[in-house]
Amino acid sequence: MLDIILGKMIDTVDQSKSDIFEIGEQTRNDYESLVKELSQIREKITTVIYEGDDLERRSRFARKRLAEVSHHFKNFSEEQVRQAYETAHDLQIQLSVNRQEEKQLRSRRDELERRLQSMLDTIERAENLVTQISAVLTYLNSDLKQMGAALQDAKQKQEFGIQIIEAQEEERKRLSREIHDGPAQLMANVLMRSDLIERVYKDKGAQEAFLEIKSLKKMVRSALSEVRRIIYDLRPMALDDLGLVPTLRKYLSSIEEYSNGTKLLFNQIGEESRLHPKYEVSLFRLVQESVQNALKHAQATEISVKVEIRQDRITVVIKDNGKGFDPLQKKQGSFGFIGMRERVELLAGEMTVNSKPGSGTLIMIQVPL
Secondary structure, X not given: OHHHHHHHHHHHHHHHXXXXXXXXXXXXXXXXHHHHHHXXXXXXXXXXXXXXXXXXXXXXXXXXXXXXXXHOHHHOOHHHHHHHHHHHHHHHHHHHHHHHHHHHHHHHHHHHHHHHHHHHHHHHHHHHHHHHHHHHHHHHHHOHHHHHHHHHHHHHHHHHHHHHHHHHHHHHHHHHHHHHHHHHHHHHHHHHHHHHHHHHHHHHOHHHHHHHHHHHHHHHHHHHHHHHHHHHHHOOHHHHHOXXXXXXXXXXXXXXXXXXXXXXXXXXXXXXXXXXXXXXXXXXXXXXXXXHHHHHOOOOOEEEEEEEEOOOEEEEEEEEOOOOOOOOOOOOOOOHHHHHHHHHHHOOOEEEEEEOOOOOEEEEEEEEO
């Protein structure tokens, strides 16, 4: 629904931009026409002023002639008097018409100048509006278009948080079962066997009791191995003692023993230096998650892990020859990669996943140190 609403908003704003652009273009065309008209009006005003000056000069001369004729009336014929009067009258009328035309032309010029200034303001406002609407469209198309993806990402992170809580509870249940079925049962058996040894010693002698003690030691060893395995799954002690590279080497070697023929390769480039604990724990868990995914889901027969430690960054590459997948296709209820990306982002690093069905998977993790 948000995408539909956003699409309608964009269409409406885009149409408004087109309408404002058309208004601006029409105003610009009208402006150019009025500029031409104003130029013609100014030329006419100049011509009328020149004509008016000439008429003013001729009118003064005609009035002077009329005054002379009137003063010396007896020296001129009736026709000369009439002609002098008509000439002065005609020039006066022409001058009046000329001045009226000049006044009208000046009024039209002033009106055109006001309209042109108003048009310039309209064109400028239209251009500003088009610029602003273009910025709004860019914002809508770039930032707000990602709203759906952002909301989806937020929803996935919320679901991921719920999955973490559920995973913690499942892990507690698993540990409870493993301790109950493993070390707890073995400890109970040890207690019973110790009672049995006492009876055997009393009934059958020291030789039989020593055999039972050997069996008991074997049982204790098995319990100790089981406890160490559980501790290793929780957090490998070697990670604190030896660091990332030796722990990964040991982990991959032990996984290879129980992976039914899957070959695990490890390659380390650069100095085998210790890192800050947060880097070592996070990177170990990222490799662990990637390897488990390759074993459980990709059905890989060969998995390689490469670690390159430089002065400014560490790069980890996990590659398998499994069945691959489409990274763009989100599997319902699957949060493995979301959790991995969360870990990488907490380290300010980058994670890229290259895979396609039938071509294996390559995961590259780069973290600045």
